Amino acid sequence: MNKLDQLRSEINKIDEEMAKLFVKRMNVVEKIAKYKQSTGMEVLDTAREKVVIEENSRRVSDEKLKKYYVEFLEGNMEISRSYQKAILGLDKVVGYQGIPGSFSYLALKTKYKDELLNSYHNFEDVFIALKNKEIEVGVLPIENSYTGDITDNFDLIKKYNAYIIDIIELKIDHNLLGIKGSKLSDIKEIYSHIQGFKQSQTFLKGRGYKEIPYYNTAISAKYVSEMKDITKGAIGSAETARIYNLDILAKNINTHEENTTKFMVIGNKLIVNKNHNRIMVAFSTYNKSGDLSSVLGKFSRYGINMLSIKSRPLKDSPWEYVFFVELEGNYNTLKPSIEEIEKKSKYFEVIGSYEK
Numbered sequence: 001m002n003k004l005d006q007l008r009s010e011i012n013k014i015d016e017e018m019a020k021l022f023v024k025r026m027n028v029v030e031k032i033a034k035y036k037q038s039t040g041m042e043v044l045d046t047a048r049e050k051v052v053i054e055e056n057s058r059r060v061s062d063e064k065l066k067k068y069y070v071e072f073l074e075g076n077m078e079i080s081r082s083y084q085k086a087i088l089g090l091d092k093v094v095g096y097q098g099i100p101g102s103f104s105y106l107a108l109k110t111k112y113k114d115e116l117l118n119s120y121h122n123f124e125d126v127f128i129a130l131k132n133k134e135i136e137v138g139v140l141p142i143e144n145s146y147t148g149d150i151t152d153n154f155d156l157i158k159k160y161n162a163y164i165i166d167i168i169e170l171k172i173d174h175n176l177l178g179i180k181g182s183k184l185s186d187i188k189e190i191y192s193h194i195q196g197f198k199q200s201q202t203f204l205k206g207r208g209y210k211e212i213p214y215y216n217t218a219i220s221a222k223y224v225s226e227m228k229d230i231t232k233g234a235i236g237s238a239e240t241a242r243i244y245n246l247d248i249l250a251k252n253i254n255t256h257e258e259n260t261t262k263f264m265v266i267g268n269k270l271i272v273n274k275n276h277n278r279i280m281v282a283f284s285t286y287n288k289s290g291d292l293s294s295v296l297g298k299f300s301r302y303g304i305n306m307l308s309i310k311s312r313p314l315k316d317s318p319w320e321y322v323f324f325v326e327l328e329g330n331y332n333t334l335k336p337s338i339e340e341i342e343k344k345s346k347y348f349e350v351i352g353s354y355e356k
């Protein structure tokens with residue numbers, strides 16, 4: 001046996017012991033994952049990871065090895081987290097449009113805390129990523145209580161045969177943000193999406209700020225943080241301020257307290273769960289007089305509460321429309337009536353089931 005073979009056989013023995021310890025550790029990790037799930041705790045616990053690193057790296061007295069051991073521990077815990085997420089079904093990739101701090105990001109974070117996130121430039125890219133199985137779910141805005149429907153996303157649900165599997169409502173809080181150390185009186189120009197200005201009109205009026213419309217609120221906050229100029233401000237949420245290390249100079253500047261945006265979570269198939277109490281259907285009629293009212297009449301005849309209706313033009317048939325109707329109830333209970341209504345329609349599809 002040459003020297004290398006000798007050393008390798010030593011490594012083999014060590015690896016053998018480490019494999020046993022690895023399995024032992026992962027078995028405990030599995031129990032932790034289940035405990036965390038039952039108590040509603042998050043997988044990632046940064047405070048605990050800090051303790052693990054501090055206590056264990058003290059055991060390595062050789063200073064030149066210490067930093068490699070810290071890397072080893074970090075890698076170990078990363079593997080442990082991804083194993084926990086796989087056990088708990090949290091190893092999903094979630095797609096959204098925008099950048100960290102955007103409203104879509106803030107909305108998805110209320111539901112998906114540990115998942116991997118993919119960000120996309122525009123709404124359609126999220127649908128394409130879903131179709132290509134690059135992501136398991138996508139989070140997209142559909143309606144703002146102040147500005148109304150985000151119609152593009154309704155067209156895209158149909159174009160890409162996506163399904164609504166959940167709805168997230170996010171209360172939008174606008175604040176005036178500036179770089180660390182700036183004061184309200186320093187601000188001369190403000191960057192924001194045009195909606196940020198519109199929705200904060202009462203606060204902004206008469207203060208003499210130069211309003212500079214920008215791509216969106218998160219990009220505005222990022223830009224202001226990079227410019228490091230005390231005269232520049234942005235409009236954004238408290239979480240966006242935290243992400244871009246900005247100070248809140250004026251809190252809750254939106255004119256309407258109840259400014260809320262509704263987001264849909266989209267997936268590749270319809271999932272019906274017994275807790276669901278809403279369905280979304282899409283249909284078109286034969287474009288004959290009385291056809292629409294006959295379909296709508298059926299909903300009331302079967303005692304189905306219609307919560308909202310939106311219409312969008314059918315792009316390939318001028319002057320024909322597809323209607324999106326949100327209904328109250330569980331799909332399994334409503335199914336027989338829905339099937340009757342389907343017979344009256346030219347096109348009919350259940351495109352969402354979720355819980356309100």
Ligand SMILES: O=C(O)C(=O)C[C@]1(C(=O)O)C=C[C@@H](O)C=C1
Nearest residue numbers: 032043044045046048049077080
């Ligand atoms: O102790 C926990 O809370 C764990 O989930 C285990 C563990 C680890 O592998 O040591 C993994 C993830 C946490 O971020 C912290 C530590």
